[in-house]
Amino acid sequence: MKSFFRKAKSEWKEFVNDKDAGKPHDHHPSSHNHPTPNQSDQPSCISPPTPKDIFRYRYHHGTNLGSIYVLERWLHPSMFPDDTPSEKSSELEAVKAWVDKIGVDATREKFEHHWSNAVSDDDLVWLRDVAKCTTIRLPLGFFSLSIPRFTLSTPFSPYITIYQNCWTSILTLLSRLRHHSIAVLLDLHALPGGANTGDHSGTNSGSADLWTTPNYLNLSLQCAQFLAQEIRHCNLENVSGIQLVNESIWDAPNMYAWYDSCIAAVSAIDPTIPVYISDGWNLGRAVDWTLQKNTVYCHHAQCPVLIDTHLYWAFSDADKAKSPQQIIAEVPGKLSELDGKDGSVVDRGAVDVIVGEYSNVLSEDSWSKPNGVPKEELVHQFGQAQSHRYQTQSAGSFFWTYKMDWSPGGEWGFLAQVTNTSITPPPLPSSNPTSIPSLISHATSLAPTLKQTAVSNHISYWDSTSPGQPFEHAKYEAGWTVGFQDxxxxxxxxGGNVNGGSKIGCLESWVLKRIKESGFRGPFVWEFEQGLRKGIVDFSEAIGM
Known part of the structure; x- marks a missing residue:
């Protein structure tokens, strides 16, 4: 295996040192027609992918860990006193009730026990080896960060001592997950005031006051800064990104202005950390906005921005009126907002989307219309349709959810749905990790021929399509080399520092990263990009992925 990486590093060095070889001296508009600033090439800073890169940019197949650091009574009723009124279902109400009943110290011990024992070592092995998870999404509250000032002027302020060891618990979980090569998306699920009206925002206020309260917005921004600082200073390499907010309400006032502020604040700490935004149930708007953020010619270092969207079919009156078969037929059309938005970062910018929450749950109204098909078969069809669609159209997907008192959880339970094969991981060329070296050896042996064919076809196409026009085909060849090795x-x-078998899942964001690192500027950057993409495709096809 080490010989493959020595060869890879040699090819990267050759690219960095000789990237201008064969380049025409004069820049002319290419026949690829796109607006490009007239800039000179800069030195390359491309280096081989690191474990941190893989944790951040591979395809994210996983689950939410659910009600661990942000309680929801329907998932963990055991964390609420038996006499708690039914309408009191949030983290805040659980804390208040226990403090009133058993006092602060005993409540802190109870919550710390919940955090420490929610995910066992057997759970982690199952997530890695059976469910084939590469990443989990971890819902957190602003109170989970163990910083008293984050709770000032919020209802959690009197109870902050309950959470004094919470962040330490989270760091321990991150370390345990890293041991199993599992990445973590840190999801700021509950923010001050609430980003939505649900109890998963931490309280039962029934309002989304975050968006109209400057102090709450500022505290939430500081939470994102805190996470960025911890990721950088503690070298939390298996953190795949920071999600700024969960399930923002539709058309939240000033939401995108706040996103701008948060992205700038995190970028000032570490511009390499991926930042995830909520689409606020309007994916099309989020896609268009993100394409404008993730551009090749951004004049300052900025975090890559990705989108979190959620897909459920169980709640609206319109969905309740549908049969399971009608809903299953809708799945292949989801995420259509991405159609035509990929394939050319130079022209359009970059956008990647994860499905941060989904399930196999339908309403009882829908299940009452089975048309003679057993429910178990319909659940399987629904899960398989979702698995296939998200794995081909998104950068990752996270089932809701894994942990609950009533595991395995039925159509809400990742354990149940993986066990019955309704939810399956992306297909790999082999389920046996020991076959990875032989597959890589096979692909490496084909590389010279694949490269020659790709470059030759590229040159022939453009020379015949635009005869007499200048090009910089050396950029295409350089891109192919980088893409194949990536x-x-x-x-x-x-080489074993992360579990093998992954593909580049956040592809558009990765392409953007590589273009910026390449140092290539001017009107022919598109040739490097198209070569990069072709190299990735050629490797994947060579191993049968």
């Missing part, structure tokens, strides 16, 4: 590194797991 895909190899993701699949190998950086």
């Amino acid at each position: 895909a190899l590194s993701f699949f190998s797991g950086c």
Whole structure:
């Protein structure tokens, strides 16, 4: 395996040192027609992917860990006193009730026990080896960060001592997950005032006061800064990103202005950390906005921005009126907002979307219309349709949810749905990790021929399509080399530092990253991009992925 990486590093060095070889001296508009600033090429800073890169940019197949650091009574009723009124279902109400009943110290011990024992070592092995999870989404509250000032002027302020060891618990969980090569998306699920009206925002206020309260917005921004600082200073390499907010209400006032502020604040700490935004149930708007943020010619270092969207079919009156078969037929059309938005970062910018929450749950109204098909079969069809769609159209998907008192959880339970094969991981060329070296050896042996064919076809196409026009085909060849070796590194797991078998899932964001690192500027950057994409495709096809 090490010989493959020595060869890869040699090819990268050759690219960095000789990237201008064969380049025409004069820049002319290419026949690829796109607006490009007239800039000179800069030195390359491309280096082989690191474990941190793989944790952040591979395809994220996983689950939410659910009601661990942000309680929801329907998932963990055991964390509420038996006499708690039914309408009191949030984290805040659980804390208040226990403090009133058993006092602060005993309540802190109870919550710390819940955090420490929610995920066992057997759970982690199952997530890695059976469910094939690469990443989990971890819902957090602003109170989970163990910083008293984050709770000032919020209802959690009197109870902050309950959470004094919460962040330490989270760090311990991150370390345990890293041991199993599982990445973590840190999801700021509950923010001051609430980003939505649900109890999963931490309280039962029934309002989304975050968006109209400047102090709450500022505190939430500081939470994102705190996470960025911890990721950087503690070298939390298996954190795949920071999600700024969960399930924002539709058309929240000033939401995108606040996103701008948060992205700038996190970028000032570490511009390499991926930042995830909520689409606020309007994916099309979020896609258009993100394409404008993730551009090649941004004049300052900025975090890559990705989108979190949620897909459920159980709650609206319109969905309740549908049969399971009608809903299953809708799944292949989801995420259509991405159609035509990929394939050319130079032209359009970059956008990647994860499905941060989904389930196999339908309403009882829908299940009452089975048309003679057993429910178990319909659940399987629904889950398989979702698995296939999200794995081909998104950068990752996270089932809701894994942990609950009533596991395995039925159509809400990741354990149940993986066990009955309704939810399946992306297909890999082999389920046996020991076959990875032989697959890489096979792909590497084909690389010279694949490269020659790709470059030759590229040159022939453009020379025949636009005869007499100047090009910089050396950029295409350089891109192919980088793309092929990048895909190899993701699949190998950086020589064993991360579990192998992954593909580049956040592809548009990765392409943007590589273009910026390449140093290429001017009107022919598109040739590097198209070569990069072709190299990735050629490697994937060579191993049968």
